[in-house]
Amino acid sequence: MDSGHYITRDLEGEVLALSGEYPIVLVTGTRQAGKTTLLRHLNGGERAEVTLDDLNERRLAREDPELFLQLHPAPVIIDEVQYAPELFPFLKILADRDPGAMGRVWLTGSQPFPLMRLAGESLAGRAGIAHLLPLSQHEVHGTGPVERLTLDVDALRERMARREPATLPAIYERIWRGSMPAVVSGRHSSPNRFYASYQQTYLERDVRALSGGVDLLDFDRFMQALAAQVGQLLNVDSLSRDVGQPRRKVEEWLSILERSDVVFRLQPYSNNALSRAVKAPKVYFNDTGLVAWLGRWSSAKTLQAGAMAGPVLENYVVSEVRKAVMNAGDPARLWFYRDRDGREIDILLERDGTLYPLEVKRTANPQRAMVRSFGALECSGLRVDPGAVICLKQELGALPGGTLYVPVWAI
Numbered sequence: 006m007d008s009g010h011y012i013t014r015d016l017e018g019e020v021l022a023l024s025g026e027y028p029i030v031l032v033t034g035t036r037q038a039g040k041t042t043l044l045r046h047l048n049g050g051e052r053a054e055v056t057l058d059d060l061n062e063r064r065l066a067r068e069d070p071e072l073f074l075q076l077h078p079a080p081v082i083i084d085e086v087q088y089a090p091e092l093f094p095f096l097k098i099l100a101d102r103d104p105g106a107m108g109r110v111w112l113t114g115s116q117p118f119p120l121m122r123l124a125g126e127s128l129a130g131r132a133g134i135a136h137l138l139p140l141s142q143h144e145v146h147g148t149g150p151v152e153r154l155t156l157d158v159d160a161l162r163e164r165m166a167r168r169e170p171a172t173l174p175a176i177y178e179r180i181w182r183g184s185m186p187a188v189v190s191g192r193h194s195s196p197n198r199f200y201a202s203y204q205q206t207y208l209e210r211d212v213r214a215l216s217g218g219v220d221l222l223d224f225d226r227f228m229q230a231l232a233a234q235v236g237q238l239l240n241v242d243s244l245s246r247d248v249g250q251p252r253r254k255v256e257e258w259l260s261i262l263e264r265s266d267v268v269f270r271l272q273p274y275s276n277n278a279l280s281r282a283v284k285a286p287k288v289y290f291n292d293t294g295l296v297a298w299l300g301r302w303s304s305a306k307t308l309q310a311g312a313m314a315g316p317v318l319e320n321y322v323v324s325e326v327r328k329a330v331m332n333a334g335d336p337a338r339l340w341f342y343r344d345r346d347g348r349e350i351d352i353l354l355e356r357d358g359t360l361y362p363l364e365v366k367r368t369a370n371p372q373r374a375m376v377r378s379f380g381a382l383e384c385s386g387l388r389v390d391p392g393a394v395i396c397l398k399q400e401l402g403a404l405p406g407g408t409l410y411v412p413v414w415a416i
Contacts, residue, residue, distance in 0.1 A: 010190050012144055014043050015151035015332035016135055021047060023133030024108030028100035031086070031112045031128075033120050034137035035266035035291060036207055039186040040113040041084050043137065052080035052111070057088040070095045079109035087114040087214075093127035100131040116211060116265050138266075139184035139292045141328040142168070142416060146179075154329040154354075154416065156361055156393055156409060161401055164415055171414040173369070173397050174309065180321045181305035183294015200298035204228075211265045216257060223250065227258050231268070231288060232299035236316035238285040238343070239270070259288070266291060271323060274340035274353045274360075279385055281344040293321045315367045318413070319351060322365045322395050325416040326352055348378040360385060362392035369397040371410040379408070 057063040066073040066089035114120040146169035193199040230247040275282035302308040337356035343349040352363035371394040391407035
């Protein structure tokens with residue numbers, strides 16, 4: 006893509022809908038996900054903008070929030086609002102002063118979970134919250150409106166008709182380059198330079214803000230160790246040994262990465278009928294480009310041939326399924342399954358009382374044996390769909406028993 010090209014975001018309609026229903030709209034998400042660009046695009050120059058990256062503006066917002074809002078009257082965009090939580094009580098007053106005026110203040114923030122909690126406490130009923138993830142395959146390589154991901158064959162065919170197909174090297178190019186708008190749009194030509202800068206900015210700003218006493222070199226080593234464990238059950242003790250830090254410190258650092266939307270935990274599925282299911286979650290990164298950079302993979306070709314080729318593909322597919330669910334406003338829940346008998350299912354999509362098992366395989370020749378673990382769900386008490394293998398096959402098809410195989414690029 007050409008440098009500076011705006012990429013249409015799946016969340017545009019949701020932000021506009023919230024702006025018509027709430028006085029305040031808060032767009033959260035990790036750094037560089039495109040929050041400010043999205044709001045500027047939707048704004049069309051109709052409202053002023055102020056960023057709390059500006060230290061003078063930040064100081065005023067923290068020390069005299071009432072004056073700050075007088076100097077920057079609505080309608081306004083306030084960027085990086087996490088730096089001035091003191092604003093929230095005064096935003097509440099602003100919203101209550103004219104409760105019929107919708108969409109007056111648009112906010113962005115790069116620490117999603119603390120901000121959502123703060124907004125819930127101070128702006129309950131007054132703020133609509135949208136969570137912006139890094140770019141999805143649909144946003145970059147698809148056309149048409151965002152639609153719910155289903156395993157209906159006709160819907161999948163329509164989905165594939167609006168997607169750009171990708172061979173194995175092209176998939177790994179997507180994985181290696183990542184899904185940050187600055188890289189995908191071409192504004193930054195070198196993913197390695199971008200992620201080096203991103204890592205430094207993230208460590209200096211967000212990590213220090215969330216844990217002032219952290220040693221940044223130690224935290225960097227922790228992120229590298231975590232990136233090497235994507236697709237595995239989370240083992241805090243193993244991470245503790247790898248980075249030479251106590252368990253409580255590793256848990257604190259993992260929490261920092263979650264709160265700033267760099268990683269997310271995929272929880273294991275279990276119920277009373279599945280007593281042998283494991284309890285430990287898995288951790289994935291929201292952006293595989295950062296995983297590749299932390300692993301020091303210098304190109305898509307070396308990543309494709311390397312030891313992380315399988316796990317990083319799994320991370321990519323899990324994150325894309327999560328984007329597909331969240332961006333479409335789908336109430337489905339995502340899990341994985343693993344039991345003490347060694348049976349494992351990479352993704353479980355639970356929707357309307359039905360479980361849809363999804364297995365991720367780095368193969369263009371899916372086999373029925375690859376979905377043998379799906380049988381573990383028979384005693385779950387819920388309806389179980391035949392499911393799908395998400396793989397490197399280029400066309401849609403079905404295995405004996407009705408399990409579909411779906412190309413990675415179709416998610």
